[in-house]
Amino acid sequence: MAQEDLFxxxxxxxxxxxxxxxxxxIYDGLSAVYDYGQYGVxxxxxxxxxxxxxxVLLHENIVGIDxxxxxxxxIWKASGHVDAFNDPLIDNKDSKKRxxxxxxxxxxxxxxxxxxxxxxxxxxxxxxxxxDEAQFxxxxxxxxxxxxxxxxxxxxxxxxxxxxxxxxLKQIIEDQEIVCPISxxxxxxxxxxxxxxxxxxxxxxADGSLKVYLRPETAxxxxxxxxxxxxxxxxxxxxxxxxxxKAFRNEIVARQFxxxxxxxxxxxxxxxxxxxxxxxxxxKWKQLRIKWHQALGFGNENYKFxxxxxxxxxxxxxxxxxxxxxxxxxxVEGIHSRTDYDLxxxxxxxxxxxxxxxxxLNESYVPYxxxxxxxxxxxxxxxxxxxxxxDTVEDNNGQKETRVVLRLPAPLAxxxxxxxxxxxxxxxxxxxxxxxxxLKFDFNCQYDEKDSIGKRYRRQDAIGTPFCVTVDHDTATDxxxxxxxxxxxxxxxxxxxxxxxxxxxxxxxxxxxxxxxx
Numbered sequence: 001m002a003q004e005d006l007f008x009x010x011x012x013x014x015x016x017x018x019x020x021x022x023x024x025x026i027y028d029g030l031s032a033v034y035d036y037g038q039y040g041v042x043x044x045x046x047x048x049x050x051x052x053x054x055x056v057l058l059h060e061n062i063v064g065i066d067x068x069x070x071x072x073x074x075i076w077k078a079s080g081h082v083d084a085f086n087d088p089l090i091d092n093k094d095s096k097k098r099x100x101x102x103x104x105x106x107x108x109x110x111x112x113x114x115x116x117x118x119x120x121x122x123x124x125x126x127x128x129x130x131x132d133e134a135q136f137x138x139x140x141x142x143x144x145x146x147x148x149x150x151x152x153x154x155x156x157x158x159x160x161x162x163x164x165x166x167x168x169l170k171q172i173i174e175d176q177e178i179v180c181p182i183s184x185x186x187x188x189x190x191x192x193x194x195x196x197x198x199x200x201x202x203x204x205x206a207d208g209s210l211k212v213y214l215r216p217e218t219a220x221x222x223x224x225x226x227x228x229x230x231x232x233x234x235x236x237x238x239x240x241x242x243x244x245x246k247a248f249r250n251e252i253v254a255r256q257f258x259x260x261x262x263x264x265x266x267x268x269x270x271x272x273x274x275x276x277x278x279x280x281x282x283x284k285w286k287q288l289r290i291k292w293h294q295a296l297g298f299g300n301e302n303y304k305f306x307x308x309x310x311x312x313x314x315x316x317x318x319x320x321x322x323x324x325x326x327x328x329x330x331x332v333e334g335i336h337s338r339t340d341y342d343l344x345x346x347x348x349x350x351x352x353x354x355x356x357x358x359x360x361l362n363e364s365y366v367p368y369x370x371x372x373x374x375x376x377x378x379x380x381x382x383x384x385x386x387x388x389x390x391d392t393v394e395d396n397n398g399q400k401e402t403r404v405v406l407r408l409p410a411p412l413a414x415x416x417x418x419x420x421x422x423x424x425x426x427x428x429x430x431x432x433x434x435x436x437x438x439l440k441f442d443f444n445c446q447y448d449e450k451d452s453i454g455k456r457y458r459r460q461d462a463i464g465t466p467f468c469v470t471v472d473h474d475t476a477t478d479x480x481x482x483x484x485x486x487x488x489x490x491x492x493x494x495x496x497x498x499x500x501x502x503x504x505x506x507x508x509x510x511x512x513x514x515x516x517x518x
Contacts, residue, residue: 007326010388011257013404017462019043019384020258032251032261039463040380042414042444044265047379048244050412051267053509054292054516055242062240062269063233067221069246070202073212078349079220079342080313081213086193087251088169092180093187099180101169101191105157108176110328112150119143161310166191196249198262214248219371221245222270223342226367227354230272237356237367238281240271244376256327258377265376272367274358275340281370282317282337288516289333289372290321295515296409298386304329314341323382332382333374340366383412387464393489406464407487410506415465416443417503420456422472424449432471435481435496442500443507461486467503 014020018037022029036044055062076082088101119142124131137143153176160168170191179186197216203209215221222241229241244267251262273281286305294300306329308318317337322329343366347354355364384406391403410416419435421428429449436445446465448456453470460468468484475481475496483499484491494502505511 004326006388007257007385009390010326010385013388013406013462014040014257014384033263034258034261039414043383043408043412043464044376044380046412046414047376047383048267050509050512051292051374051379052242052244054513055240055269058513058516059240061235061238062242062271063229063235064242064244065222065225065229066245067218067225067243069215070212071215071220071224073210074349075220075224075346076197076213076216078345079223080345081197081216082195085197085216086195088166088191089194090170090173090191091189092183092185093189094185095180095183097180097182101166101173102157102161104178105153105169105172105176108178109150109153109157112146112153116143116146116150119146158310166193196251198248198250215246216249217247217373218243218245218266218268219270219373220342222268223346223369226272226343227352230356237358238271238273238277240269242267242269244268256325258381259325259330261377266373267376267379268371268373270338271370271372272356273370274361275365275368278337278339278368278370279317282335285370285372286319286335289335289374291516293321293323293332295512296383296386296412298323298382302386306331312336314338323386325382325385330378332378333372336371336373338369338371340368342369343367383408403458403461405461405486408464408466409512410466411509411512413464413466413507414444415446415460415463416467416507417499418446418448418456418460418465418468420448420453420468420470422453422470426473427476428471428473431475432469435469435471435499439500439503442504457484457489466506469499 011020015022015037017039019040021035021037023033023035024030052064056064076085089098090101090104091098116137119140120133120136123136123140124133137147153172156168156172159165160172167190170188173188173191174186177186180188198214199211200214201209202212222243226241229235230239244265246263247266248263251260271281271285290303290305293303302324304322306320306322308315308320311318315336316339319335320331321333321335323332343354346352347366354366356367357364387406387408389405389407391405392400393403394400406413408414417439419432421432432447432449436447439445446460448460450456451459457468464486466486468486470482470484472482479496480493481496481499482491483494483502
Protein backbone atom coordinates (compact mmCIF):
# COMPACT_ATOMS: atom_id res chain seq x y z
CA MET A 1 0.00 0.00 0.00
CA ALA A 2 1.29 3.47 -0.89
CA GLN A 3 2.31 5.49 2.15
CA GLU A 4 -0.04 8.31 1.14
CA ASP A 5 -2.98 5.90 1.06
CA LEU A 6 -1.94 4.45 4.41
CA PHE A 7 -1.91 7.93 5.93
CA UNK A 8 -5.41 8.65 4.60
CA UNK A 9 -6.63 5.39 6.13
CA UNK A 10 -5.04 6.31 9.45
CA UNK A 11 -6.81 9.69 9.50
CA UNK A 12 -10.15 8.04 8.71
CA UNK A 13 -9.53 5.42 11.40
CA UNK A 14 -8.84 8.11 14.00
CA UNK A 15 -12.24 9.66 13.34
CA UNK A 16 -14.23 6.41 13.00
CA UNK A 17 -12.95 4.99 16.28
CA UNK A 18 -13.10 8.10 18.45
CA UNK A 19 -9.46 9.16 18.50
CA UNK A 20 -9.38 12.52 16.68
CA UNK A 21 -12.19 14.68 15.26
CA UNK A 22 -11.98 17.84 13.11
CA UNK A 23 -12.72 20.71 15.49
CA UNK A 24 -16.06 22.51 15.03
CA UNK A 25 -16.96 19.99 12.34
CA ILE A 26 -20.69 20.79 12.34
CA TYR A 27 -19.67 24.34 11.31
CA ASP A 28 -17.39 23.00 8.55
CA GLY A 29 -14.36 22.92 10.82
CA LEU A 30 -11.45 25.24 11.56
CA SER A 31 -8.21 24.84 9.64
CA ALA A 32 -5.49 22.89 11.46
CA VAL A 33 -7.44 22.58 14.73
CA TYR A 34 -8.53 19.18 16.04
CA ASP A 35 -10.39 17.69 19.00
CA TYR A 36 -9.42 14.46 20.73
CA GLY A 37 -12.24 11.93 21.13
CA GLN A 38 -12.99 9.49 23.91
CA TYR A 39 -10.11 7.14 23.08
CA GLY A 40 -7.79 9.87 21.84
CA VAL A 41 -7.86 11.73 25.14
CA UNK A 42 -7.03 8.51 27.02
CA UNK A 43 -4.07 7.78 24.74
CA UNK A 44 -2.91 11.39 25.01
CA UNK A 45 -3.10 11.31 28.81
CA UNK A 46 -1.14 8.05 28.86
CA UNK A 47 1.57 9.57 26.66
CA UNK A 48 1.84 12.51 29.02
CA UNK A 49 2.02 10.20 32.04
CA UNK A 50 4.78 8.15 30.40
CA UNK A 51 6.80 11.34 29.81
CA UNK A 52 6.01 13.02 33.14
CA UNK A 53 6.79 9.99 35.29
CA UNK A 54 9.97 9.24 33.30
CA UNK A 55 11.14 12.72 34.27
CA VAL A 56 9.94 13.42 37.81
CA LEU A 57 9.75 9.87 39.19
CA LEU A 58 12.97 8.50 37.71
CA HIS A 59 15.11 11.58 38.45
CA GLU A 60 15.45 12.92 41.97
CA ASN A 61 16.70 16.26 40.66
CA ILE A 62 13.75 17.02 38.34
CA VAL A 63 10.53 18.67 39.49
CA GLY A 64 7.50 19.94 37.60
CA ILE A 65 5.47 23.15 37.34
CA ASP A 66 2.41 24.40 35.48
CA UNK A 67 2.83 28.02 34.37
CA UNK A 68 0.12 30.29 32.93
CA UNK A 69 -0.56 30.62 29.20
CA UNK A 70 -0.82 34.42 29.50
CA UNK A 71 2.48 36.02 30.47
CA UNK A 72 3.83 39.55 30.71
CA UNK A 73 4.51 40.78 27.15
CA UNK A 74 8.06 41.88 28.03
CA ILE A 75 8.91 38.19 28.48
CA TRP A 76 8.52 37.68 24.73
CA LYS A 77 10.65 40.72 24.02
CA ALA A 78 13.37 39.36 26.28
CA SER A 79 13.20 35.88 24.74
CA GLY A 80 13.54 37.26 21.21
CA HIS A 81 10.14 36.05 20.03
CA VAL A 82 8.79 39.52 19.24
CA ASP A 83 11.71 40.30 16.92
CA ALA A 84 12.92 36.92 15.71
CA PHE A 85 10.15 34.29 15.89
CA ASN A 86 9.63 34.15 12.15
CA ASP A 87 9.39 31.66 9.30
CA PRO A 88 10.31 32.46 5.66
CA LEU A 89 7.05 32.70 3.71
CA ILE A 90 6.56 32.41 -0.04
CA ASP A 91 3.38 32.43 -2.17
CA ASN A 92 2.65 30.91 -5.55
CA LYS A 93 0.89 33.57 -7.62
CA ASP A 94 -1.10 31.08 -9.68
CA SER A 95 -2.45 28.74 -6.99
CA LYS A 96 -2.59 31.49 -4.33
CA LYS A 97 -1.15 28.90 -1.93
CA ARG A 98 1.34 29.82 0.78
CA UNK A 99 4.45 27.81 1.66
CA UNK A 100 7.46 27.89 3.93
CA UNK A 101 10.46 28.51 1.70
CA UNK A 102 12.77 26.39 3.87
CA UNK A 103 10.36 23.43 3.76
CA UNK A 104 10.23 23.57 -0.06
CA UNK A 105 14.02 23.31 -0.18
CA UNK A 106 14.12 20.56 2.46
CA UNK A 107 11.66 18.58 0.33
CA UNK A 108 13.96 19.03 -2.66
CA UNK A 109 16.85 17.63 -0.61
CA UNK A 110 14.63 14.72 0.39
CA UNK A 111 13.90 14.00 -3.28
CA UNK A 112 17.63 13.70 -3.98
CA UNK A 113 18.01 11.42 -0.96
CA UNK A 114 15.15 9.33 -2.34
CA UNK A 115 16.99 8.87 -5.64
CA UNK A 116 20.07 7.68 -3.77
CA UNK A 117 18.01 5.26 -1.69
CA UNK A 118 16.35 3.91 -4.85
CA UNK A 119 19.76 3.13 -6.38
CA UNK A 120 20.76 1.38 -3.15
CA UNK A 121 17.55 -0.67 -3.10
CA UNK A 122 18.00 -1.80 -6.69
CA UNK A 123 21.60 -2.84 -6.04
CA UNK A 124 20.62 -4.64 -2.85
CA UNK A 125 17.98 -6.66 -4.72
CA UNK A 126 20.50 -7.48 -7.45
CA UNK A 127 23.38 -8.62 -5.22
CA UNK A 128 21.43 -10.09 -2.28
CA UNK A 129 23.42 -11.13 0.79
CA UNK A 130 26.70 -10.20 -0.89
CA UNK A 131 25.66 -6.54 -1.07
CA ASP A 132 27.93 -4.08 0.76
CA GLU A 133 25.86 -0.91 1.11
CA ALA A 134 28.66 1.27 2.50
CA GLN A 135 30.99 0.35 -0.37
CA PHE A 136 28.24 0.88 -2.94
CA UNK A 137 27.44 4.34 -1.62
CA UNK A 138 31.13 5.25 -1.67
CA UNK A 139 31.90 3.99 -5.19
CA UNK A 140 28.81 3.93 -7.40
CA UNK A 141 29.00 6.69 -10.02
CA UNK A 142 25.31 7.55 -10.05
CA UNK A 143 25.09 7.64 -6.25
CA UNK A 144 28.16 9.86 -6.07
CA UNK A 145 26.65 12.19 -8.67
CA UNK A 146 23.46 12.53 -6.62
CA UNK A 147 25.49 13.00 -3.43
CA UNK A 148 27.43 15.89 -4.96
CA UNK A 149 24.14 17.57 -5.92
CA UNK A 150 22.81 17.04 -2.40
CA UNK A 151 25.97 18.41 -0.76
CA UNK A 152 26.01 21.51 -2.96
CA UNK A 153 22.34 22.28 -2.30
CA UNK A 154 22.66 21.48 1.39
CA UNK A 155 25.66 23.78 1.90
CA UNK A 156 24.03 26.62 -0.01
CA UNK A 157 20.78 26.19 1.91
CA UNK A 158 22.51 26.08 5.31
CA UNK A 159 24.44 29.26 4.55
CA UNK A 160 21.28 31.09 3.46
CA UNK A 161 19.45 30.04 6.64
CA UNK A 162 22.29 31.03 8.93
CA UNK A 163 22.54 34.43 7.23
CA UNK A 164 18.75 34.88 7.14
CA UNK A 165 19.25 35.63 3.42
CA UNK A 166 15.69 35.69 2.04
CA UNK A 167 16.86 36.69 -1.46
CA UNK A 168 19.14 33.65 -1.62
CA LEU A 169 16.34 31.35 -0.46
CA LYS A 170 14.21 32.59 -3.35
CA GLN A 171 17.13 32.12 -5.74
CA ILE A 172 17.63 28.53 -4.58
CA ILE A 173 13.96 27.78 -5.22
CA GLU A 174 14.28 29.23 -8.73
CA ASP A 175 17.59 27.49 -9.50
CA GLN A 176 16.21 24.15 -8.35
CA GLU A 177 13.11 24.72 -10.50
CA ILE A 178 10.85 23.92 -7.56
CA VAL A 179 7.21 24.05 -8.59
CA CYS A 180 4.02 24.59 -6.62
CA PRO A 181 2.42 21.18 -5.93
CA ILE A 182 -1.01 22.65 -6.75
CA SER A 183 -0.46 24.78 -9.86
CA UNK A 184 2.69 23.10 -11.13
CA UNK A 185 4.17 26.53 -11.90
CA UNK A 186 7.25 28.43 -10.68
CA UNK A 187 5.50 31.79 -10.43
CA UNK A 188 6.70 32.69 -6.92
CA UNK A 189 6.54 35.87 -4.86
CA UNK A 190 9.54 37.19 -2.95
CA UNK A 191 10.36 35.43 0.34
CA UNK A 192 9.36 37.41 3.43
CA UNK A 193 9.35 36.85 7.17
CA UNK A 194 6.16 35.93 9.01
CA UNK A 195 5.82 36.22 12.81
CA UNK A 196 4.13 33.18 14.30
CA UNK A 197 2.73 34.60 17.55
CA UNK A 198 -0.97 35.13 18.21
CA UNK A 199 -1.75 38.38 20.03
CA UNK A 200 -4.78 39.60 21.94
CA UNK A 201 -5.80 42.37 24.33
CA UNK A 202 -6.01 42.13 28.10
CA UNK A 203 -8.09 44.74 29.92
CA UNK A 204 -11.61 46.14 29.99
CA UNK A 205 -11.19 49.25 27.81
CA ALA A 206 -9.38 50.04 24.60
CA ASP A 207 -7.32 52.77 26.28
CA GLY A 208 -6.39 50.63 29.26
CA SER A 209 -5.79 47.35 27.48
CA LEU A 210 -2.45 45.57 27.32
CA LYS A 211 -1.28 43.68 24.27
CA VAL A 212 -0.45 40.12 25.31
CA TYR A 213 0.46 36.97 23.43
CA LEU A 214 -0.67 33.39 23.50
CA ARG A 215 2.56 31.66 24.40
CA PRO A 216 4.34 30.07 21.39
CA GLU A 217 6.28 27.74 23.71
CA THR A 218 6.12 26.62 27.33
CA ALA A 219 9.84 27.09 28.05
CA UNK A 220 9.66 30.75 29.09
CA UNK A 221 7.22 29.91 31.89
CA UNK A 222 9.95 27.70 33.32
CA UNK A 223 12.69 30.32 32.97
CA UNK A 224 10.78 33.10 34.71
CA UNK A 225 10.01 30.68 37.57
CA UNK A 226 13.60 29.46 37.88
CA UNK A 227 14.34 31.38 41.09
CA UNK A 228 11.00 30.45 42.68
CA UNK A 229 11.58 26.74 42.12
CA UNK A 230 15.27 26.79 43.00
CA UNK A 231 14.75 28.59 46.30
CA UNK A 232 11.50 26.96 47.43
CA UNK A 233 12.73 23.48 46.50
CA UNK A 234 16.32 24.06 47.68
CA UNK A 235 17.43 22.66 44.32
CA UNK A 236 21.11 22.12 43.59
CA UNK A 237 22.75 22.35 40.17
CA UNK A 238 22.33 20.25 38.07
CA UNK A 239 18.54 20.08 38.27
CA UNK A 240 15.58 20.22 35.91
CA UNK A 241 12.10 21.70 35.70
CA UNK A 242 9.50 19.84 33.63
CA UNK A 243 6.23 21.17 32.25
CA UNK A 244 3.35 20.02 30.05
CA UNK A 245 1.15 22.69 28.53
CA LYS A 246 -0.59 24.25 25.54
CA ALA A 247 1.22 26.50 23.07
CA PHE A 248 0.00 28.43 20.03
CA ARG A 249 1.61 29.29 16.70
CA ASN A 250 0.06 30.94 13.68
CA GLU A 251 1.67 28.47 11.29
CA ILE A 252 2.10 29.50 7.66
CA VAL A 253 1.32 25.99 6.49
CA ALA A 254 -0.53 23.76 8.92
CA ARG A 255 -0.84 20.32 7.37
CA GLN A 256 -0.35 16.58 7.67
CA PHE A 257 -3.24 16.10 10.08
CA UNK A 258 -2.17 16.74 13.70
CA UNK A 259 1.54 16.91 12.82
CA UNK A 260 1.51 20.69 12.52
CA UNK A 261 -1.30 22.58 14.24
CA UNK A 262 -1.97 26.09 15.46
CA UNK A 263 -2.95 24.92 18.95
CA UNK A 264 -0.82 22.12 20.33
CA UNK A 265 0.65 20.71 23.52
CA UNK A 266 4.29 20.48 24.54
CA UNK A 267 6.24 18.42 27.05
CA UNK A 268 9.40 20.31 27.91
CA UNK A 269 12.31 19.90 30.28
CA UNK A 270 14.74 22.69 31.05
CA UNK A 271 17.82 21.22 32.73
CA UNK A 272 20.05 23.73 34.50
CA UNK A 273 23.78 22.98 34.56
CA UNK A 274 27.11 24.52 35.43
CA UNK A 275 28.62 26.59 32.56
CA UNK A 276 31.14 24.53 30.63
CA UNK A 277 29.33 21.24 31.24
CA UNK A 278 26.38 21.93 28.94
CA UNK A 279 27.64 19.98 25.91
CA UNK A 280 28.35 16.94 28.07
CA UNK A 281 24.78 17.08 29.40
CA UNK A 282 23.51 17.70 25.87
CA UNK A 283 24.99 14.36 24.79
CA LYS A 284 23.57 12.60 27.84
CA TRP A 285 20.05 13.88 27.17
CA LYS A 286 20.32 12.95 23.50
CA GLN A 287 20.85 9.32 24.46
CA LEU A 288 18.26 9.33 27.25
CA ARG A 289 15.57 10.77 25.02
CA ILE A 290 16.03 8.46 22.04
CA LYS A 291 16.03 5.53 24.47
CA TRP A 292 12.65 6.78 25.77
CA HIS A 293 11.22 6.61 22.25
CA GLN A 294 12.80 3.28 21.37
CA ALA A 295 11.44 1.65 24.55
CA LEU A 296 7.99 1.67 22.92
CA GLY A 297 9.14 -1.07 20.57
CA PHE A 298 8.47 0.46 17.16
CA GLY A 299 11.92 -0.45 15.81
CA ASN A 300 15.16 1.40 16.43
CA GLU A 301 15.66 1.75 12.68
CA ASN A 302 12.66 4.08 12.53
CA TYR A 303 14.43 6.76 14.59
CA LYS A 304 17.38 8.94 13.73
CA PHE A 305 19.13 12.12 14.85
CA UNK A 306 19.07 15.16 12.59
CA UNK A 307 21.51 17.98 13.31
CA UNK A 308 20.13 21.50 12.82
CA UNK A 309 21.32 23.37 9.74
CA UNK A 310 20.66 26.68 11.45
CA UNK A 311 21.10 27.15 15.17
CA UNK A 312 18.59 29.32 16.98
CA UNK A 313 19.95 32.58 18.33
CA UNK A 314 20.09 31.11 21.86
CA UNK A 315 21.73 27.73 21.10
CA UNK A 316 25.25 26.37 20.79
CA UNK A 317 24.10 22.83 19.90
CA UNK A 318 20.81 21.42 18.62
CA UNK A 319 19.55 18.09 17.31
CA UNK A 320 16.16 16.61 16.44
CA UNK A 321 14.95 13.09 17.03
CA UNK A 322 13.11 12.09 13.86
CA UNK A 323 10.64 9.25 13.35
CA UNK A 324 9.74 7.59 10.07
CA UNK A 325 6.14 8.70 9.48
CA UNK A 326 4.15 7.57 6.42
CA UNK A 327 5.24 10.89 4.86
CA UNK A 328 8.95 10.44 5.71
CA UNK A 329 11.33 11.08 8.58
CA UNK A 330 10.09 14.08 10.56
CA UNK A 331 10.92 15.70 13.89
CA VAL A 332 9.17 14.52 17.04
CA GLU A 333 11.53 15.96 19.64
CA GLY A 334 14.16 18.68 19.80
CA ILE A 335 17.17 18.73 22.13
CA HIS A 336 18.97 22.05 22.50
CA SER A 337 21.84 23.50 24.45
CA ARG A 338 20.39 26.96 25.10
CA THR A 339 23.49 28.35 26.91
CA ASP A 340 22.63 31.05 29.48
CA TYR A 341 20.72 33.12 26.93
CA ASP A 342 17.22 32.89 28.41
CA LEU A 343 18.06 33.49 32.06
CA UNK A 344 20.51 36.27 31.15
CA UNK A 345 17.88 37.98 29.00
CA UNK A 346 15.25 37.82 31.74
CA UNK A 347 17.81 39.09 34.26
CA UNK A 348 18.54 42.03 31.94
CA UNK A 349 14.92 42.92 31.06
CA UNK A 350 13.45 42.39 34.54
CA UNK A 351 16.28 43.99 36.47
CA UNK A 352 16.15 41.05 38.90
CA UNK A 353 19.20 38.96 39.74
CA UNK A 354 18.81 35.41 38.36
CA UNK A 355 21.88 33.51 39.47
CA UNK A 356 22.90 30.39 41.35
CA UNK A 357 25.45 30.32 44.16
CA UNK A 358 27.56 27.22 43.68
CA UNK A 359 28.98 26.16 47.07
CA UNK A 360 31.54 23.86 45.42
CA LEU A 361 33.00 26.72 43.38
CA ASN A 362 32.17 29.40 45.98
CA GLU A 363 30.85 31.67 43.23
CA SER A 364 27.59 32.79 41.63
CA TYR A 365 26.72 32.39 37.96
CA VAL A 366 23.83 32.31 35.54
CA PRO A 367 23.20 28.59 34.84
CA TYR A 368 23.36 27.13 31.37
CA UNK A 369 20.37 25.15 30.10
CA UNK A 370 19.87 21.94 28.15
CA UNK A 371 16.32 21.60 26.81
CA UNK A 372 14.33 18.63 25.61
CA UNK A 373 11.06 19.57 23.91
CA UNK A 374 8.53 17.11 22.53
CA UNK A 375 5.13 17.73 20.97
CA UNK A 376 2.37 15.65 22.54
CA UNK A 377 0.36 15.73 19.31
CA UNK A 378 3.29 14.62 17.16
CA UNK A 379 4.03 11.86 19.64
CA UNK A 380 0.39 10.85 19.42
CA UNK A 381 0.58 10.71 15.61
CA UNK A 382 3.86 8.79 15.76
CA UNK A 383 2.32 6.13 18.00
CA UNK A 384 -0.85 5.84 15.91
CA UNK A 385 1.12 5.58 12.65
CA UNK A 386 3.46 2.94 14.06
CA UNK A 387 0.60 0.96 15.62
CA UNK A 388 -1.80 0.86 12.65
CA UNK A 389 -1.70 -2.49 10.84
CA UNK A 390 -3.86 -4.34 8.35
CA ASP A 391 -3.50 -8.12 8.69
CA THR A 392 -4.93 -10.85 6.49
CA VAL A 393 -6.56 -13.52 8.64
CA GLU A 394 -9.04 -16.38 8.25
CA ASP A 395 -12.55 -16.19 9.64
CA ASN A 396 -14.41 -19.15 11.19
CA ASN A 397 -15.37 -20.37 7.70
CA GLY A 398 -11.78 -20.35 6.44
CA GLN A 399 -12.35 -17.22 4.34
CA LYS A 400 -9.66 -14.54 4.10
CA GLU A 401 -10.49 -11.18 5.62
CA THR A 402 -8.64 -8.01 6.63
CA ARG A 403 -8.13 -7.34 10.31
CA VAL A 404 -7.41 -3.71 11.19
CA VAL A 405 -5.51 -3.62 14.46
CA LEU A 406 -3.85 -0.90 16.51
CA ARG A 407 -0.81 -2.53 18.10
CA LEU A 408 -0.52 0.17 20.72
CA PRO A 409 2.01 -0.41 23.49
CA ALA A 410 -0.13 -1.89 26.28
CA PRO A 411 0.76 0.82 28.86
CA LEU A 412 -0.47 3.51 26.45
CA ALA A 413 -3.64 1.78 25.20
CA UNK A 414 -6.82 3.75 26.06
CA UNK A 415 -8.73 0.60 27.08
CA UNK A 416 -6.71 -2.13 28.74
CA UNK A 417 -9.36 -4.82 28.98
CA UNK A 418 -12.69 -5.58 27.29
CA UNK A 419 -14.99 -8.03 29.11
CA UNK A 420 -17.57 -9.83 26.96
CA UNK A 421 -20.37 -12.21 27.89
CA UNK A 422 -20.63 -14.90 25.23
CA UNK A 423 -24.40 -14.36 25.11
CA UNK A 424 -26.74 -11.82 26.71
CA UNK A 425 -28.51 -14.26 29.08
CA UNK A 426 -28.03 -17.11 31.55
CA UNK A 427 -26.32 -14.79 34.03
CA UNK A 428 -23.28 -14.21 31.80
CA UNK A 429 -23.71 -10.40 31.55
CA UNK A 430 -23.98 -10.21 35.35
CA UNK A 431 -20.76 -12.22 35.77
CA UNK A 432 -18.97 -10.02 33.25
CA UNK A 433 -20.11 -6.93 35.17
CA UNK A 434 -18.73 -8.43 38.38
CA UNK A 435 -15.31 -8.81 36.78
CA UNK A 436 -15.33 -5.18 35.60
CA UNK A 437 -16.43 -3.96 39.04
CA UNK A 438 -13.45 -5.77 40.53
CA LEU A 439 -10.85 -4.61 38.00
CA LYS A 440 -11.93 -1.05 37.13
CA PHE A 441 -9.99 0.36 40.10
CA ASP A 442 -6.75 -0.87 38.51
CA PHE A 443 -7.16 -0.06 34.81
CA ASN A 444 -9.62 1.16 32.19
CA CYS A 445 -12.10 -1.62 31.37
CA GLN A 446 -14.90 -1.79 28.82
CA TYR A 447 -18.03 -3.95 28.76
CA ASP A 448 -19.02 -5.16 25.28
CA GLU A 449 -22.03 -7.37 24.52
CA LYS A 450 -23.18 -6.14 21.06
CA ASP A 451 -22.74 -8.33 17.94
CA SER A 452 -21.07 -11.73 17.57
CA ILE A 453 -17.95 -12.47 19.59
CA GLY A 454 -15.86 -12.28 16.39
CA LYS A 455 -17.14 -8.81 15.54
CA ARG A 456 -16.48 -7.69 19.09
CA TYR A 457 -12.89 -8.92 18.84
CA ARG A 458 -12.41 -6.98 15.59
CA ARG A 459 -13.87 -3.82 17.16
CA GLN A 460 -11.52 -4.05 20.13
CA ASP A 461 -8.57 -4.74 17.78
CA ALA A 462 -9.38 -1.52 15.92
CA ILE A 463 -9.57 0.40 19.22
CA GLY A 464 -6.24 -1.11 20.27
CA THR A 465 -7.42 -3.00 23.39
CA PRO A 466 -4.61 -5.44 24.31
CA PHE A 467 -6.78 -7.96 26.22
CA CYS A 468 -10.29 -9.34 25.74
CA VAL A 469 -11.95 -11.63 28.30
CA THR A 470 -14.91 -13.80 27.36
CA VAL A 471 -17.33 -15.06 30.00
CA ASP A 472 -19.10 -18.31 29.03
CA HIS A 473 -21.20 -21.02 30.68
CA ASP A 474 -18.14 -22.74 32.19
CA THR A 475 -17.25 -19.57 34.08
CA ALA A 476 -20.10 -20.15 36.55
CA THR A 477 -18.78 -23.59 37.50
CA ASP A 478 -14.98 -23.19 37.51
CA UNK A 479 -14.43 -19.41 37.76
CA UNK A 480 -12.34 -19.41 34.59
CA UNK A 481 -12.55 -17.15 31.53
CA UNK A 482 -10.98 -17.08 28.08
CA UNK A 483 -8.43 -14.31 27.67
CA UNK A 484 -7.48 -13.28 24.13
CA UNK A 485 -4.29 -11.44 23.28
CA UNK A 486 -4.67 -8.69 20.67
CA UNK A 487 -1.37 -9.01 18.80
CA UNK A 488 -1.13 -12.80 18.53
CA UNK A 489 -4.90 -13.52 18.71
CA UNK A 490 -4.00 -16.46 20.95
CA UNK A 491 -6.53 -17.48 23.57
CA UNK A 492 -6.07 -19.26 26.88
CA UNK A 493 -8.15 -20.26 29.84
CA UNK A 494 -7.28 -18.56 33.12
CA UNK A 495 -8.74 -18.13 36.58
CA UNK A 496 -10.62 -14.89 37.17
CA UNK A 497 -8.41 -14.36 40.21
CA UNK A 498 -5.34 -14.29 37.92
CA UNK A 499 -6.57 -11.48 35.68
CA UNK A 500 -5.36 -8.53 37.74
CA UNK A 501 -1.82 -9.81 38.07
CA UNK A 502 -1.61 -11.03 34.47
CA UNK A 503 -2.85 -7.78 32.93
CA UNK A 504 -1.10 -5.43 35.35
CA UNK A 505 2.26 -6.96 34.44
CA UNK A 506 1.72 -5.88 30.83
CA UNK A 507 -0.06 -2.54 31.10
CA UNK A 508 1.99 -0.89 33.85
CA UNK A 509 4.71 1.64 33.06
CA UNK A 510 7.25 -0.34 35.06
CA UNK A 511 8.14 -2.43 31.99
CA UNK A 512 8.95 0.73 30.02
CA UNK A 513 10.79 2.45 32.85
CA UNK A 514 13.04 -0.56 33.41
CA UNK A 515 14.29 -0.21 29.84
CA UNK A 516 15.18 3.42 30.51
CA UNK A 517 17.27 2.51 33.55
CA UNK A 518 19.08 -0.47 31.96
